[in-house]
Amino acid sequence: MIEFRSVSHAFDDVTVLEDVSLSIDDGEFVVLAGANGSGKTTLLRHCNGLLEPDSGEVLVDDTPVSADLVAARSAVGMVFQHPRDQFVAATIGADVAFGPENLGLERSEIDRRVEASLEAVNMAGREDEHIDALSGGEQSRVAIAGALAMEPTHLVLDEPFTGLDDPARRSVLARLESLAAEGTGVLLATHDLRDVFDLADRVIAMRDGRVVVDEPPDRAREALAGLEVRVPSRRADRP
Numbered sequence: 001m002i003e004f005r006s007v008s009h010a011f012d013d014v015t016v017l018e019d020v021s022l023s024i025d026d027g028e029f030v031v032l033a034g035a036n037g038s039g040k041t042t043l044l045r046h047c048n049g050l051l052e053p054d055s056g057e058v059l060v061d062d063t064p065v066s067a068d069l070v071a072a073r074s075a076v077g078m079v080f081q082h083p084r085d086q087f088v089a090a091t092i093g094a095d096v097a098f099g100p101e102n103l104g105l106e107r108s109e110i111d112r113r114v115e116a117s118l119e120a121v122n123m124a125g126r127e128d129e130h131i132d133a134l135s136g137g138e139q140s141r142v143a144i145a146g147a148l149a150m151e152p153t154h155l156v157l158d159e160p161f162t163g164l165d166d167p168a169r170r171s172v173l174a175r176l177e178s179l180a181a182e183g184t185g186v187l188l189a190t191h192d193l194r195d196v197f198d199l200a201d202r203v204i205a206m207r208d209g210r211v212v213v214d215e216p217p218d219r220a221r222e223a224l225a226g227l228e229v230r231v232p233s234r235r236a237d238r239p
């Protein structure tokens, strides 16, 4: 479980997270919504200690992140909004294999994970291609595959669908759904709920650094009005 207890964070005296309390259980698919600048990325960066709270506490599997950064970073897989800085190898296969190799896994298990992760992002068989030669959307998909290949206990994704085409988006969503069904806690930040609203167990929405909605999707719909978040129409109302 990832748990925030009254977390506040300021950059240069500007409060960006204010008294945030929430939790993501194992196996839960939680969507984090909110307008640009509402604090989503800042919140996510606390999940594995990239940022530390000014006050309050973040716990991963009941241990404060600050007490065991290594444990938090191996339990929480992160997919960032701008993947370009995340790559550690020249080719797709080498990059996705890097994390599992560092875990000291057998070659056959590393190969299995690389293959399965690339398949989940619709990039099967492209191991030897150079990352520099990929489009932005393809690079995002490699970054997602890299996080999936770690098979972390929790997955935290920041706007992972930017630049992805529809088949890739559907494939990644299907993989996230099945991972959640298998027990992975998924926290996915987006300001556009249209793709994910019906999949979420819970929708958390932020405004000005505060959590203003934390409900299952159907109950969240009304509360989301006026938050500059794009919400899909009800299923029954769709053509």
Ligand SMILES: Nc1ncnc2c1ncn2[C@@H]1O[C@H](COP(=O)(O)OP(=O)(O)OP(=O)(O)O)[C@@H](O)[C@H]1O
Pocket: 011, 012, 016, 034, 035, 036, 037, 038, 039, 040, 041, 042, 043, 191
């Ligand atoms: N390193 C930083 N230094 C100073 N201010 C920052 C820093 N990072 C974020 N901020 C500010 O904190 C606020 C929240 O930013 P954050 O990136 O968390 O929002 P967000 O909800 O993820 O936005 P978006 O949807 O645009 O990605 C913004 O006003 C931003 O300018």
